[in-house]
Amino acid sequence: MxxxxxxxxxxxxxxxVALSDGRMIGVPLAWFPRLLNASTEERQEVExxxxxxxxxxxxxxxxxxxxxxxxxxxxxxxxxxx
Numbered sequence: 001m002x003x004x005x006x007x008x009x010x011x012x013x014x015x016x017v018a019l020s021d022g023r024m025i026g027v028p029l030a031w032f033p034r035l036l037n038a039s040t041e042e043r044q045e046v047e048x049x050x051x052x053x054x055x056x057x058x059x060x061x062x063x064x065x066x067x068x069x070x071x072x073x074x075x076x077x078x079x080x081x082x
Contacts, residue, residue: 031072
């Protein structure tokens with residue numbers, strides 16, 4: 001069974017993602033700095049696909065698989081070597 005996002009909401013500190021299996025996942029916005037620093041309007045410009053969430057203007061992609069695994073932002077800061 002493939003689980004997908006059906007809705008996304010925000011409060012001051014959390015992103016809430018409704019899933020197709022009826023669960024609701026809440027994750028701290030601090031996990032995703034681009035969303036944390038985005039305006040309310042920018043956060044609302046989310047595209048929901050079968051695999052995850054995408055914000056074109058913010059260059060942010062979050063997979064449902066990653067949320068279920070408890071993964072935060074996996075992007076390295078630009079210009080930083082590992």
